[in-house]
Amino acid sequence: MTAQDPLAKIAEDILRENDRGSYTVPTKGLYPFQWNWDSCLTALGQRHYDEARAWTEIETLFAHQWPCGMVPHIIFHLYDDGYFPGPEVWSTGRPVPTSGITQPAVAGFALRRLFDRASNRAEAEARVRALLPKVAAWHRWFFATRDPKGEGLVAIIHPWESGRDNSIDWDVSFERVPTEGIAPYTRRDTQHANPEHRPTKAQYDRYLWLVEHFRSLGWDTAKLHDASPFQVVDPGFNAILLRACADLADLAEALGEPALAAENRAFAARGLAALERLWSVEHGQYLCGDRTTGALIDSASVGGLLAAFAAIPPARAQAIAASIEAHGARFRVPSHAPADPRFDAKRYWRGPVWLVVNYMIADGLARAGQTAAAAAITRSSLDLIHESGFAEYYDPTTGEPLGGGRFTWTAAMVLEFLAMERA
Numbered sequence: 001m002t003a004q005d006p007l008a009k010i011a012e013d014i015l016r017e018n019d020r021g022s023y024t025v026p027t028k029g030l031y032p033f034q035w036n037w038d039s040c041l042t043a044l045g046q047r048h049y050d051e052a053r054a055w056t057e058i059e060t061l062f063a064h065q066w067p068c069g070m071v072p073h074i075i076f077h078l079y080d081d082g083y084f085p086g087p088e089v090w091s092t093g094r095p096v097p098t099s100g101i102t103q104p105a106v107a108g109f110a111l112r113r114l115f116d117r118a119s120n121r122a123e124a125e126a127r128v129r130a131l132l133p134k135v136a137a138w139h140r141w142f143f144a145t146r147d148p149k150g151e152g153l154v155a156i157i158h159p160w161e162s163g164r165d166n167s168i169d170w171d172v173s174f175e176r177v178p179t180e181g182i183a184p185y186t187r188r189d190t191q192h193a194n195p196e197h198r199p200t201k202a203q204y205d206r207y208l209w210l211v212e213h214f215r216s217l218g219w220d221t222a223k224l225h226d227a228s229p230f231q232v233v234d235p236g237f238n239a240i241l242l243r244a245c246a247d248l249a250d251l252a253e254a255l256g257e258p259a260l261a262a263e264n265r266a267f268a269a270r271g272l273a274a275l276e277r278l279w280s281v282e283h284g285q286y287l288c289g290d291r292t293t294g295a296l297i298d299s300a301s302v303g304g305l306l307a308a309f310a311a312i313p314p315a316r317a318q319a320i321a322a323s324i325e326a327h328g329a330r331f332r333v334p335s336h337a338p339a340d341p342r343f344d345a346k347r348y349w350r351g352p353v354w355l356v357v358n359y360m361i362a363d364g365l366a367r368a369g370q371t372a373a374a375a376a377i378t379r380s381s382l383d384l385i386h387e388s389g390f391a392e393y394y395d396p397t398t399g400e401p402l403g404g405g406r407f408t409w410t411a412a413m414v415l416e417f418l419a420m421e422r423a
């Protein structure tokens, strides 16, 4: 792509600036390694100016897949003491150090998007063909280890897995996570970003207790679900996985891999049916389920709106579009319903707008025929960039840029939103 739009030019500059050759850091300082879902969404931006580089981003991530199929949420390629918790805390024993938990499985969707829109067809086919069994192994791992009773939906066992670290969704279940006995630590995130806009110390204590607990179990991913006091079924996380399963099934079919296609088609169908149990008529959106109690969690977060990314029933997509409209925030889509007294416009995932979730919600709503709602999210996202630059997240009421600056996936999403508007 020739970067004619001034916004596209800045977006491309940011992506190149954060590019470390075969992977991209989310932003300098705050996040100096490769993050799983960041990378997959980053590739969608890179495709606009360098298709080959976009494939490499995802290949690098999968080069660090664990033998069990799990794809870790962080790959610590190069030593950097600017981030905590670093490789010595995780201590997963991998040849190149990684964390020991995973993140939203957006890779299958990203592959499909790269493949469908590729101009170099031969390269796209060769590179997808090599990645297909790896992504399929990850999906298989999810259902084997995170859905042990075969309910059709997977649980996260650490809030960092959702990517929505400090969402209000986790507050009640998180109370069950103890903090006794954790090693003393110094946070580094609050040296790079305003502590008022980051998770609290009480939350960090629990994040670390879970890490130390899983580490004490030798990072055996077959044991961690049952051993975790935190098991939450997040509709957004599941919708991303189910969309990825459906997209991977389509790719497998196109490339003559019928067994992988059938397996992923079945995961998607079973999961979509199970997702219905999380629908809330009262909130007009899906809610998280607490697997340890079996109860729905009364928290209207963006996780339940993100469910629109999967092929949910059209009436559900319509209700989600209406719920977003009813938020009435100046910028869409707040990560928590502004009418909820727990809403916090500036604190990370308890209110601020994130462009990556906007992108996935807009994509899903457009597919479901909610084109006006999708266009409104796209426009609002670009307005935010015009007004406030390429931040990590934004206050939905004022547009104030928050968290890290010159943020990679924000830049990638801008290139995608610009393409959506052109289309």
Ligand code: DGY
Residues within 6 Å of the ligand: 073, 084, 160, 165, 189
């Ligand atoms: C962090 O450190 O803030 C991350 O979100 C954990 O992956």
